Amino acid sequence: xxxxxxxxxxxxxxxxxxxxxxxxxxxxxxxxxxxxxxxxxxxxxxxxxxxxxxxxxxxxxxxxxxxxxxxxxxxxxxxxxxxxxxxxxxxxxxxxxxxxxxxxxxxxxxxxxxxxxxxxxxxxxxxxxxxxxxxxxxxxxxxxxxxxxxxxxxxxxxxxxxxxxxxxxxxxxxxxxxxxxxxxxxxxxxxxxxxxxxxxxxxxxxxxxxxxxxxxxxxxxxxxxxxxxxxxxxxxxxxxxxxxxxxxxxxxxxxxxxxxxxxxxxxxxxxxxxxxxxxxxxxxxxxxxxxxxxxxxxxxxxxxxxxxxxxxxxxxxxxxxxxxxxxxxxxxxxxxxxxxxxxxxxxxxxxxxxxxxxxxxxxxxxxxxxxxxxxxxxxxxxxxxxxxxxxxxxxxxxxxxxxxxxxxxxxxxxxxxxxxxxxxxxxxxxxxxxxxxxxxxxxxxxxxxxxxxxx
Numbered sequence: 388x389x390x391x392x393x394x395x396x397x398x399x400x401x402x403x404x405x406x407x408x409x410x411x412x413x414x415x416x417x418x419x420x421x422x423x424x425x426x427x428x429x430x431x432x433x434x435x436x437x438x439x440x441x442x443x444x445x446x447x448x449x450x451x452x453x454x455x456x457x458x459x460x461x462x463x464x465x466x467x468x469x470x471x472x473x474x475x476x477x478x479x480x481x482x483x484x485x486x487x488x489x490x491x492x493x494x495x496x497x498x499x500x501x502x503x504x505x506x507x508x509x510x511x512x513x514x515x516x517x518x519x520x521x522x523x524x525x526x527x528x529x530x531x532x533x534x535x536x537x538x539x540x541x542x543x544x545x546x547x548x549x550x551x552x553x554x555x556x557x558x559x560x561x562x563x564x565x566x567x568x569x570x571x572x573x574x575x576x577x578x579x580x581x582x583x584x585x586x587x588x589x590x591x592x593x594x595x596x597x598x599x600x601x602x603x604x605x606x607x608x609x610x611x612x613x614x615x616x617x618x619x620x621x622x623x624x625x626x627x628x629x630x631x632x633x634x635x636x637x638x639x640x641x642x643x644x645x646x647x648x649x650x651x652x653x654x655x656x657x658x659x660x661x662x663x664x665x666x667x668x669x670x671x672x673x674x675x676x677x678x679x680x681x682x683x684x685x686x687x688x689x690x691x692x693x694x695x696x697x698x699x700x701x702x703x704x705x706x707x708x709x710x711x712x713x714x715x716x717x718x719x720x721x722x723x724x725x726x727x728x729x730x731x732x733x734x735x736x737x738x739x740x741x742x743x744x745x746x747x748x749x750x751x752x753x754x755x756x757x758x759x760x761x762x763x764x765x766x767x768x769x770x771x772x773x774x775x776x777x778x779x780x781x782x783x784x785x786x787x788x789x790x791x792x793x794x795x796x797x798x799x800x801x802x803x804x805x806x807x808x809x810x811x812x813x814x815x816x817x818x819x820x821x822x823x824x825x826x827x828x829x830x831x832x833x834x835x836x837x838x839x840x841x842x
Contacts, residue, residue, distance in 0.1 A: 390412060390512060391509050392411065392509055398501075398505040399500045402496050402497075402500065405496050405500045409499055413472035415474045415495075416469050417436075417481075417495040417498065417499055418499040418508055419494075419495070420436070420462065420465060420469055421435075421466065421520055422504050422507060422520070422522055422523045423435055423498065423503075423504075423522060423523075423524040423526075424457040424522040424524070424525050425441075425528070425598070426457070426525070426526070426527050428528060428529055428575050428577055428578045429530050429572070430528075430543055430567050430569070431567070431570060431577055432444065433456065433457065433462075436480075438480035438740070438743075439480075440744075442459065444459055445459070448460060449580055457525070458517060458520060465477065465478070466516050467516060480493075480740075481493040481494055483796055483799070484795065487795050487798075488795050491788075491795060492785070492788045493792065501524075502593065503524045503593035503594055504523065521588060521591035522592070523591060525595055526596040526598055527581070527597055528597075528599055529578065530600045530605045532601065532604045533545040533546050533548075533601045534547060534630070534676055535630050535674060535675060535677065536676055536824070537673065537674045538672070538705075538748055539742055539744070539745060541562065541565065541566075542563060543565055544600060545600065547676065548563050549569065552564065559819065560812045560815055560816045562744075572606065578607075586618070590620070595624070596626035596627070597626070597627050598628040601629065601630055601632075603638075604633065609644075612648070616647060616651075616653060619652070619654065620654055621653065622655050624658060625654050626657075626658040626659070627660070628660045628661070629641075629659060629660070630676070630677070631681070631682045632678060632682060633685075635684070635685065638685045638688055641689070642688070646693055649695060656697075658697050658698070658699065659696060659697075659698045661698060661699070661700055662703065663715065664702050664703050665710070665712050665714075665715050666711045666714045666718060669710060669711055670707075672707055672826060675824055686722075690722075690726045694728055694730050696731070699735070699736040699737070700735060700736070700737050701738050702737060702738065702739040702740065704740065704741045704742060704790075705750065706753055706837065708750075709757050709761060710835055712760070713763055716767055716771075720780055720782075722735050736783075736786065737786050738789065739789040740789070741797075747808075747816060748816065749809075750793070751797070751806070751809060752809045752813045758798070761793070761797065762794065764790060765790050765791060765794060768787045768790060772787070817829055
């Protein structure tokens with residue numbers, strides 16, 4: 388291809404121009420399809436974006452090169468569609484947003500405008516399908532070992548879920564089931580291939596992110612820390628996902644390793660990603676295993692002890708998120724003000740995405756009246772808009788756009804019979820959840836009149 392993308396402007400501050408640049412290649416072109424990858428070693432699967440369902444890495448994918456762990460035949464086919472201007476079906480998270488509002492800034496635009504993406508845009512174009520391209524943003528899951536059983540998770544990503552289903556059987560709504568055999572960390576051949584690739588791979592990475600399970604419980608996470616202490620990667624951002632529900636001694640171990648790598652300049656930055664979907668009892672229903680007191684104790688400890696570290700709170704916006712979401716936004720605003728310093732201009736970010744699977748736990752089960760609560764949260768964010776002088780801890784436009792996109796998706800009509808089916812499954816799931824886990828979700832649903840058209 389002879390077309391070139393302009394890189395002489397700040398992509399992360401002019402999203403309209405970003406969309407124009409990407410459209411030079413096609414209306415569905417997305418740099419993340421080439422440059423971003425998540426690999427779940429315990430499942431032998433990958434996807435190029437966290438919104439997509441995963442697919443298997445086959446023996447044919449890796450028979451000629453370790454890069455096949457990333458550049459699978461499935462991804463090559465989807466890249467070909469994007470180059471032709473076709474919207475690949477697996478990427479419908481963004482198409483739902485873009486097709487409902489042509490002016491919306493979807494994650495296709497946000498990801499392509501990231502510092503790990505747009506500087507490499509013309510390399511992507513030159514690579515065509517990118518059969519041997521190296522990712523610049525790689526996320527890996529070494530194990531499903533986890534201490535939580537989040538409502539929307541599964542045995543694929545949580546050993547707690549796995550153990551429960553093996554003991555009590557499946558939920559009648561079928562969510563949470565394992566989709567494949569869980570591969571053990573110590574005997575995983577795909578993981579062996581990764582370790583052989585790692586010395587060369589890390590030279591190309593802007594961001595290396597470890598997810599789970601709970602990464603701080605995985606031996607491989609500490610192996611990465613040990614490797615980077617001996618073999619520096621000074622341009623690398625190391626990102627760790629954590630539910631912040633692990634014991635304090637493990638958090639202190641993380642703090643020690645993070646400070647060591649930062650102070651020795653062995654890496655460029657350490658960042659931590661955590662998850663919280665709302666505040667109060669609703670948060671602990673959504674994320675079974677969450678102790679909010681421990682969560683904020685650990686968050687505060689990390690922010691105090693690692694002065695350059697930034698935390699991003701990931702929100703899986705679901706039916707239980709809506710009622711107390713403004714309270715969460717106010718809490719984040721307060722923490723931002725507390726931890727602003729010369730080393731971090733945004734101490735705590737927020738990344739909000741609507742829950743899609745399982746659909747019966749999504750906001751699609753809610754009556755239209757809940758739109759008022761959603762808009763209350765959006766208006767709060769707008770009222771505390773970031774200003775580098777007057778409101779340094781305020782919310783950035785991309786954070787506001789994420790919630791706006793969720794609201795646009797909620798407004799899309801849904802068939803009345805389908806909604807009734809989802810609501811029935813919603814109640815069935817939470818009834819079984821109460822019986823299995825000793826929670827009081829049905830009581831809370833009734834307290835909130837959650838599914839009623841009127842209060």
